[in-house]
Amino acid sequence: MEKVFGHPVSLKNVQTHFCPGCQHGTIHRLVAEAIDHFGVQQRTIGVASVGCSVFLYGYFDIDVVEAPHGRAPAVATGVKRVHQDRIVFTYQGDGDLAAIGTSEIIHAANRGEKMTVIFVNNTTYGMTGGQMAPTTLPGQKTVTSPYGRDVGIDGYPIRMAELLSVLEGTAYVARVAVNSPKNLLQAGKVIRRAFEYQVENRGFSFVEVLSACPTNWGMNPLKANERVESEMIPYFHLGTFKDIAG
Amino acid sequence: MSKRLFVKGNEAVAMGAIAAGCRYYFGYPITPQSDIPEYMSRELPRLGGVFIQAESEIASINMLLGASASGARGMTSSSSPGISLKQEGLSYMAGSELPGLIVNICRSGPGLGGIDASQGDYFQSVKGGGHGGYHLIVLAPHSVQEMYDLTILGFDLSDRYRVPAMLLGDSVIGQMKEALVPHPYVAPELPAKDWAVTGKGGRSDQKIVKSLFLGDGELEAHNWRLHDKYRLLKENEVRYEGVELDDAELTVTAFGSAARIAKTAIAMARREGLKVGLLRPITLFPFPEKAFAAATARCKRVLCIELNAGQMVEDVRLSVTRDADVYFYGRPPGAGSLPTPEELLEQIRKHYKD
Numbered sequence: 320m321e322k323v324f325g326h327p328v329s330l331k332n333v334q335t336h337f338c339p340g341c342q343h344g345t346i347h348r349l350v351a352e353a354i355d356h357f358g359v360q361q362r363t364i365g366v367a368s369v370g371c372s373v374f375l376y377g378y379f380d381i382d383v384v385e386a387p388h389g390r391a392p393a394v395a396t397g398v399k400r401v402h403q404d405r406i407v408f409t410y411q412g413d414g415d416l417a418a419i420g421t422s423e424i425i426h427a428a429n430r431g432e433k434m435t436v437i438f439v440n441n442t443t444y445g446m447t448g449g450q451m452a453p454t455t456l457p458g459q460k461t462v463t464s465p466y467g468r469d470v471g472i473d474g475y476p477i478r479m480a481e482l483l484s485v486l487e488g489t490a491y492v493a494r495v496a497v498n499s500p501k502n503l504l505q506a507g508k509v510i511r512r513a514f515e516y517q518v519e520n521r522g523f524s525f526v527e528v529l530s531a532c533p534t535n536w537g538m539n540p541l542k543a544n545e546r547v548e549s550e551m552i553p554y555f556h557l558g559t560f561k562d563i564a565g
Numbered sequence: 566m567s568k569r570l571f572v573k574g575n576e577a578v579a580m581g582a583i584a585a586g587c588r589y590y591f592g593y594p595i596t597p598q599s600d601i602p603e604y605m606s607r608e609l610p611r612l613g614g615v616f617i618q619a620e621s622e623i624a625s626i627n628m629l630l631g632a633s634a635s636g637a638r639g640m641t642s643s644s645s646p647g648i649s650l651k652q653e654g655l656s657y658m659a660g661s662e663l664p665g666l667i668v669n670i671c672r673s674g675p676g677l678g679g680i681d682a683s684q685g686d687y688f689q690s691v692k693g694g695g696h697g698g699y700h701l702i703v704l705a706p707h708s709v710q711e712m713y714d715l716t717i718l719g720f721d722l723s724d725r726y727r728v729p730a731m732l733l734g735d736s737v738i739g740q741m742k743e744a745l746v747p748h749p750y751v752a753p754e755l756p757a758k759d760w761a762v763t764g765k766g767g768r769s770d771q772k773i774v775k776s777l778f779l780g781d782g783e784l785e786a787h788n789w790r791l792h793d794k795y796r797l798l799k800e801n802e803v804r805y806e807g808v809e810l811d812d813a814e815l816t817v818t819a820f821g822s823a824a825r826i827a828k829t830a831i832a833m834a835r836r837e838g839l840k841v842g843l844l845r846p847i848t849l850f851p852f853p854e855k856a857f858a859a860a861t862a863r864c865k866r867v868l869c870i871e872l873n874a875g876q877m878v879e880d881v882r883l884s885v886t887r888d889a890d891v892y893f894y895g896r897p898p899g900a901g902s903l904p905t906p907e908e909l910l911e912q913i914r915k916h917y918k919d
Contacts, residue, residue, distance in 0.1 A: 362764035382762035397631020
């Protein structure tokens with residue numbers, strides 16, 4: 320009998336430390352499935368960022384370098400320039416990539432570094448305890464925006480996928496969500512395509528994944544998924560913003 | 566006979582790096598060290614290497630972190646304010662036990678300060694600089710030849726101990742031209758970089774380069790391991806130059822450019838019959854503690870000269886014998902504040918017998 324579903328080879332068979340309803344585990348799996356799909360586990364190097372995603376090496380069975388806060392695209396640049404035939408990806412949260420690391424992501428993308436960036440956007444600083452992120456939605460209450468994000472004071476949530484898509488250096492830029500079976504299946508395809516870009520040495524690929532943080536949002540997992548649909552997707556539109564292959 | 570060249574100190578650094586097999590350079594322009602990235606941008610592509618002018622000093626040190634974690638010999642260079650920006654990455658490299666060469670051609674501060682020669686970054690260089698409690702290997706050249714030689718030594722020591730190395734020069738030593746005899750690099754036997762990330766490539770274990778240690782006792786053990794390496798450096802890798810110390814009644818100490826001026830002043834003092842010697846630290850970390858203890862066991866007076874308001878003098882005080890007198894003469898940097906040999910001679914006369 321043909322085996323049609325199993326545990327990804329690139330993912331260790333361990334329990335995650337993530338909170339109930341957190342979607343890092345799901346996104347990890349999608350990334351691992353993409354690595355397995357192209358059979359590149361043995362030549363993939365991950366770059367871990369700070370925050371909830373730092374424990375990348377605990378879940379992925381690949382070589383991993385840990386980067387300082389926001390600097391993963393610069394670290395990955397160093398790795399990829401040395402190991403040009405390896406698959407190099409970063410896995411970063413929104414505080415990491417869209418606040419302290421804005422400079423590094425924009426310039427790595429603009430240089431067209433042949434790497435893949437998985438950007439997990441949950442509109443808050445998760446591990447730090449639910450503070451306002453650059454992606455926090457207008458009116459959203461967090462522990463540092465207790466009256467709700469006021470765009471007159473705090474500015475607007477940054478749409479990173481749209482921002483990066485206008486740079487000449489990017490090859491593939493898309494935004495997906497993992498809050499429903501339909502979106503999850505689409506996210507899997509998009510993440511695979513992002514890795515395909517690197518496997519084919521075509522350029523910089525970027526996938527923003529809308530993700531739930533039930534703990535810091537103060538919601539149960541189901542409500543959190545509903546929030547992704549009703550509040551996040553209307554602001555952070557899903558879709559492919561750039562695909563040089565058309 | 567080897568070719569004798571007439572080059573700038575900064576060029577000697579770049580030439581030394583290339584001789585030592587460094588093929589990865591990441592940096593950001595800043596005066597007075599920009600000759601280094603300019604040289605590397607010209608030469609590295611021809612050698613199959615990589616030169617990246619990063620968007621910032623922060624990005625460049627992290628590119629070095631990535632290249633080093635990948636097992637490559639790489640470097641970055643900058644000047645004082647840029648080195649401040651690199652401190653986060655330096656702490657991470659130290660915590661992750663990554664080798665690499667960081668060149669600081671100092672200018673004057675604090676803040677934007679000026680572009681004159683300064684030794685105001687001594688504390689920042691030898692006391693950690695970034696967070697968390699670590700050391701770099703710090704080498705202080707005082708000639709163009711040493712800019713070349715110590716660059717090579719920096720790479721080798723850094724690889725041997727997995728401790729980032731800093732070459733600490735200043736705008737005088739970086740910008741001046743003098744003779745250089747570039748010798749061919751003889752690679753010493755160094756430990757294999759079996760910790761580097763390469764992609765598993767069939768290995769059963771995964772390589773993880775990190776500085777996060779959350780388990781009970783893990784971080785303390787990691788820190789003790791780092792400090793054990795610093796202890797080994799103190800035992801095995803101290804370098805200094807002693808000039809006419811045997812009969813000296815006053816030991817002058819200075820490093821880098823200040824030592825060049827001090828050497829002239831000491832020669833003038835000797836002509837006057839004053840028995841003065843020089844103890845010039847070449848490694849600022851590990852500091853030549855034992856050499857100071859030995860020198861002051863016989864001669865109880867030390868005059869420390871620096872191009873700042875007093876930084877290395879603290880390490881001198883910690884290193885001399887208990888009853889030695891330590892005097893200090895320094896000039897915080899700025900246009901026109903470089904001390905003259907005559908000025909230092911006056912200080913030598915003043916402290917010779919008092």
